[in-house]
Amino acid sequence: MTAQAKIHDLNGASREGASIVTGHTVGMEFPGPVTALHEATFGIKKGEFISLIGPSGCGKSTLLRIVAGLLKPTSGRVNVLGSPMVGPRPEIGMMFQKATLLDWKSVLDNVLLPNTLAGSVTKADRERAVDLLHLVGLRGFEVAFPRQLSGGMQQRVALARLLNSGAELLLLDEPFGALDEFTRERLNLELMRIQSQIGATIMFVTHNIQEAVFLADRVFVMTPRPGRIAAEVEVALPRPRTIEQMKSREFTDTAFNIRDTLGGFI
Amino acid sequence: MTEPSISDVPMEKPKGMPSWVQHLIVFAVFIAIWEASVQFQWVSALILPSPFDVVVAWWDLAIVRKLIWDDFFVTLTEVLIGFGFGAAFGTVIAVFSAMQPTFRRLVSPYMVALQVTPRIAVAPIIVAWLGFGMEPKIAIAAIICFFPIFINTLTGLMQVDEDRMEMFASLRASRWQVFRHLQLPGAMPVIMAGYKTGISLALIGAIVGEFVSASVGIGVLIQRFSFQLLLPQAFACLIMLTVMGLTLYGAASLVDRHVVFWKHDALLAKISRRLRTRYADLLSRDRSVQAVKEPV
Ligand SMILES: Nc1ncnc2c1ncn2[C@@H]1O[C@H](COP(=O)(O)OP(=O)(O)O)[C@@H](O)[C@H]1O
Ligand SMILES: [Mg+2]
Numbered sequence: 001m002t003a004q005a006k007i008h009d010l011n012g013a014s015r016e017g018a019s020i021v022t023g024h025t026v027g028m029e030f031p032g033p034v035t036a037l038h039e040a041t042f043g044i045k046k047g048e049f050i051s052l053i054g055p056s057g058c059g060k061s062t063l064l065r066i067v068a069g070l071l072k073p074t075s076g077r078v079n080v081l082g083s084p085m086v087g088p089r090p091e092i093g094m095m096f097q098k099a100t101l102l103d104w105k106s107v108l109d110n111v112l113l114p115n116t117l118a119g120s121v122t123k124a125d126r127e128r129a130v131d132l133l134h135l136v137g138l139r140g141f142e143v144a145f146p147r148q149l150s151g152g153m154q155q156r157v158a159l160a161r162l163l164n165s166g167a168e169l170l171l172l173d174e175p176f177g178a179l180d181e182f183t184r185e186r187l188n189l190e191l192m193r194i195q196s197q198i199g200a201t202i203m204f205v206t207h208n209i210q211e212a213v214f215l216a217d218r219v220f221v222m223t224p225r226p227g228r229i230a231a232e233v234e235v236a237l238p239r240p241r242t243i244e245q246m247k248s249r250e251f252t253d254t255a256f257n258i259r260d261t262l263g264g265f266i
Numbered sequence: 267m268t269e270p271s272i273s274d275v276p277m278e279k280p281k282g283m284p285s286w287v288q289h290l291i292v293f294a295v296f297i298a299i300w301e302a303s304v305q306f307q308w309v310s311a312l313i314l315p316s317p318f319d320v321v322v323a324w325w326d327l328a329i330v331r332k333l334i335w336d337d338f339f340v341t342l343t344e345v346l347i348g349f350g351f352g353a354a355f356g357t358v359i360a361v362f363s364a365m366q367p368t369f370r371r372l373v374s375p376y377m378v379a380l381q382v383t384p385r386i387a388v389a390p391i392i393v394a395w396l397g398f399g400m401e402p403k404i405a406i407a408a409i410i411c412f413f414p415i416f417i418n419t420l421t422g423l424m425q426v427d428e429d430r431m432e433m434f435a436s437l438r439a440s441r442w443q444v445f446r447h448l449q450l451p452g453a454m455p456v457i458m459a460g461y462k463t464g465i466s467l468a469l470i471g472a473i474v475g476e477f478v479s480a481s482v483g484i485g486v487l488i489q490r491f492s493f494q495l496l497l498p499q500a501f502a503c504l505i506m507l508t509v510m511g512l513t514l515y516g517a518a519s520l521v522d523r524h525v526v527f528w529k530h531d532a533l534l535a536k537i538s539r540r541l542r543t544r545y546a547d548l549l550s551r552d553r554s555v556q557a558v559k560e561p562v
Contacts, residue, residue: 068436087438094436096429104451104528106541116447117439126548142549143541145534165437 019043020169020201021067026076028062028227035226036062039076042220042229044201049192051212051219052205053258059227060205064171067203068094080169093167097174099154101146107133107157108142114165132160135194152176152183159191163198170195173205185243188215192241209262213254214241221261231261271462273519315498323498324505334487338506341472341484344400345514348407349468353461355408356415364423365445377416385410386471389478403475403483410471411464418460422453455529458522465514473507484510 021044028037037059044050052060065071067078069088078085080092101110111129115121133142136156146154155175162170172191176184192215195202206212212219213235221231235254237245245251280288297317303309304316315323327333363370389406396402426449434444476485484503491500527533542549 065432070432070435088436090438092436094433096433098427098429100427100430100433102430102447102451104454106538108541108545113447114437117434117437117443123548126545127551130548130551143538143545145528145538147528148531148534148538 018046020046020048020081021203022079023063023067024076024078026063026066026073026078028059028066028071029074037066037073038226038228040229041076042232044203046201047199049195049202049215049217050204051216052203052222053207053209053212053219054222054227054230054262055224056207057227058222058224060222061173062227063222064094064173064203064205067169068092068171070094090165091167092169092171093162093165094171095155095158095162095173095175097177099146099151099158101154101157101161103146105145106142107138107144107146107149110146110157111160111164113161129160129164132163133157135163135197136160137190150183152179152187155179155187159194163194163200168200170200170202172202174207175204177206184211189241189243191215192239196240209255209258210246213251213258214246219254219258221258223262231258233258233261312495312497315501319498320501320505323496324502327499327502328506334484334503334506337482337484337487337503338510340400340482341469341476341507342510344403344472344475344483345407345465345468345510347400348404348471349411349465351404351408352411352464352468353415356412356460356464357419357457360416360419360423363420364449365441370420377413380413381417385413386474389474393475393479398479398481402478403472403480406475407468407471410474411468414463414467415457415460418463419453419457422456422460423449425456426452455526458518458526462515462518462522465518466511469507469511469514 021042023040023042026037026040027035029035040059040063052063054060062071066073067080067085069085069092080089102113105113108126108129109116111132112121112125115125115129130142133139136159138153138156138160141149141153146157149157158175175191176187179187188211191202194200204212204215206215216235219233219235220229221233222228223230233254235250237248237250237254300314301316301318304311304314304319311319328335359373363373386406388409389402392405392409393402396405423445426444430448430452431444434448439447472483473485476483477489480486484507488500488503488507491497491503523530523533527537
């Protein structure tokens with residue numbers, strides 16, 4: 001079974017257009033006390049691409065970790081696919097700024113980590129992992145090791161591993177933030193292409209306004225002290241997105257709108 | 267944590283002559299100066315035997331009379347068994363400490379005590395307990411090499427990257443899986459460094475034990491020859507210990523290299539080739555979802 005088919009199976013249950021993630025007055029207070037997140041209320045539809053933007057410390061990672069089930073909010077509640085979050089779930093996957101690969105495993109075995117942890121790696125799993133490596137542009141690097149790869153290629157492996165986990169909600173915390181401008185742009189384009197192929201829902205953290213607008217259907221604009229979602233901005237650009245669209249009126253208007261919302265915080 | 271070793275010091279690439287020729291020249295000059303200082307009586311031959319005398323003494327002891335081999339293997343056995351015990355206890359207690367915060371808190375004062383007490387000082391007590399055979403030497407070797415192995419294993423296991431930890435958590439890995447697939451392999455470089463330090467310390471431990479009391483062992487021979495002012499023979503035994511130390515350290519380094527293979531590009535290339543053969547069928551399949559561009 002190909003990666004594509006598997007993820008469609010998983011999606012079969014939820015209807016197009018229904019909210020896959022809902023947050024109701026979600027708050028997170030760390031001892032200090034630091035209000036990392038204050039009364040965040042939001043909904044995300046299946047297949048949507050959401051960018052989270054805001055200056056550092058405004059609670060982007062905190063919100064993502066709550067949605068991932070890695071962090072229990074101190075107030076409010078989060079529902080994913082109709083059931084409340086109590087812990088990490090197989091339908092939800094996360095990717096970080098660092099590739100977090102295991103240096104002692106080959107690229108293929110890194111992609112197969114979700115299977116390894118699930119208890120067994122079958123021939124079909126391996127074939128699927130190879131397909132995913134092709135999907136993220138790593139044909140020919142299956143038996144290489146992480147330290148032999150560039151930063152961009154390592155993130156591609158991390159993306160393939162994420163896709164292999166079978167997650168349909170992908171939480172990406174500044175995934176390409178440590179890469180150079182060109183590599184980042186290219187990976188962003190490929191991420192959108194892959195998303196359109198597999199129909200995943202994505203929450204994507206960035207602190208680059210251009211990037212946020214270019215990728216997203218909607219941008220959650222977050223402001224610090226206390227961290228909160230200050231605005232949700234629709235991006236009305238057609239898909240597939242192209243670099244040329246960045247010159248359009250719609251694009252620049254949206255970007256400036258977000259800039260205004262962030263106002264004194266940048 | 268890990269004690270630095272001379273093999274970790276960066277060395278420049280030799281220019282001109284091959285490296286081994288340079289080493290040979292330096293060695294020859296060193297031996298020549300040593301020989302000359304005895305020949306011209308800059309130093310008394312009673313204090314410093316000439317290299318020639320040392321070689322003759324070694325030849326006599328090792329080849330002609332075959333006197334030192336029994337002692338050599340006794341010492342080697344003490345070192346290996348002592349290291350085995352030290353490594354086993356050090357590793358197991360460190361693993362427990364890493365996994366169990368309460369256990370860690372409770373044992374840590376004893377570990378600090380062990381760190382600040384000169385561990386060699388236990389030698390006479392151990393001999394008093396265990397007598398004059400190989401057992402006390404094994405015990406002393408084990409006690410001396412335990413600590414770096416324990417501390418390296420513990421610090422190695424504790425220093426896991428937060429992001430990788432979260433990644434495992436998001437994949438709902440069990441504690442055992444985190445240990446097996448993340449902590450342990452991640453700690454392996456530091457653990458192996460502890461073993462490398464430990465094997466050298468085990469040798470020190472065995473010799474100290476022999477100094478305190480023994481009837482066989484290279485340490486015994488060195489002590490006996492020195493008391494009798496047979497310094498060429500004492501030096502010959504010392505060289506045997508150098509050879510033993512080098513062999514043990516070399517073996518540990520070799521194991522290290524293969525265990526921590528991912529730090530060595532040459533080994534990675536070899537493993538990649540092997541994997542490519544093993545997965546030939548898998549890799550030649552062409553069911554990619556979409557034609558892909560060059561990776562960045
Ligand atoms: N585990 C934690 N303990 C205490 N404070 C935290 C913790 N995680 C985050 N914070 C604080 O919460 C705020 C938001 O952090 P974060 O969500 O990482 O912001 P962002 O990802 O937007 O940069 C920051 O002030 C940060 O210092
Ligand atoms: Mg962050």
